[in-house]
Amino acid sequence: MAHRLPFHEGGCKNIHGHSYQMTVEVAGEPDANGMVLDYFDLVSIVEPFIKEIDHAFLCDNSDKLIRDFLKGTSLKVVFVDFPTTAENIAQWFFERLADNFMPIKNISGLRIIVSETERTTAEVSGEIRVSPVDTRLFAHQSHQTS
């Protein structure tokens, strides 16, 4: 998926992309079969959201330069109303997936981890049956020494 951060003073203002990875974690009581959620069901819920953005440009509607260009093409684009940081992407998935997991009564919590690279990751987690004010954002990064 491609994106850019127009406000960024470093390289992130340029059009670039990542092989994003997302981890979806659901928390709750296991059912009679000993599953919080069958991995196959988890995939069926999450996959449409992945397909929507796969090989697309994730474009903040306030980014007039890219928005106007892409609207004149047939290139795949998904418009959103937020700067496309890893934190905001994780929050975006958290909110939409929380809606989708809500009907599954034994699921009470959700954690979304979005990695731009192996070393840069954002995480949003929270209960999905209470006020979203309890959600919490993390950004983390790995460092190596030898």
Next chain:
Amino acid sequence: MAHRLPFHEGGCKNIHGHSYQMTVEVAGEPDANGMVLDYFDLVSIVEPFIKEIDHAFLCDNSDKLIRDFLKGTSLKVVFVDFPTTAENIAQWFFERLADNFMPIKNISGLRIIVSETERTTAEVSGEIRVSPVDTRLFAHQSHQTS
């Protein structure tokens, strides 16, 4: 380790196996040497549980088909009283390891992460000195886009 889920409507009802990975996390105050627990001691506590199930079939006692077959062979098998989902395996290790860590006074919490594959993982964590009602099950999965 091999297993199957007889109730499963997908491929998991067949006899299959995984190169399971488990992460054992102990929480607590470090001792005078600055260790929550010496990794060597952690290994000595956990290894017997690993050896018990390594290259075995983990068989739910209610799975009559496999149970009756394996009882007539000399093949390695471990019988348990639960469907052998990653969630239940993590819970099983949590309970038995909690008993083993209990005598170590500075350890207060335990987290067990069982991965069937790099992308499918179950997690149980909780305090080991309070009611097990506080434990909590997670199942998570990684998704990739490019």
Next chain:
Amino acid sequence: MAHRLPFHEGGCKNIHGHSYQMTVEVAGEPDANGMVLDYFDLVSIVEPFIKEIDHAFLCDNSDKLIRDFLKGTSLKVVFVDFPTTAENIAQWFFERLADNFMPIKNISGLRIIVSETERTTAEVSGEIRVSPVDTRLFAHQSHQTS
């Protein structure tokens, strides 16, 4: 980075080293640009601490044997006042990085994960705007079966 644990009854009393990896996780509310903290800013805060210990011997001041030897050489050494376990190294980074993140008002929490190997890790996490008594130490280890 090299170290040893003089008190250790196993191999850790010998001079050895690790390709340590550290993950720094900051928690808080995202700013107007949708970032808890720009990864570039995170790097600029953390990198000096990495450079200080990269290819150095981390020497506990109570380790007279190594301390006296290294003081007579020009070899890179960093002296600390604690046994150089992964737990203590994580705590050391937690305290110093907490001081550095404190001026950034939207950051409320910090987690430091120090890995000696892919399988042995120590973790310290806590709020950085409350008493350090709330921090919590984890040590974890991965096990594999096949």
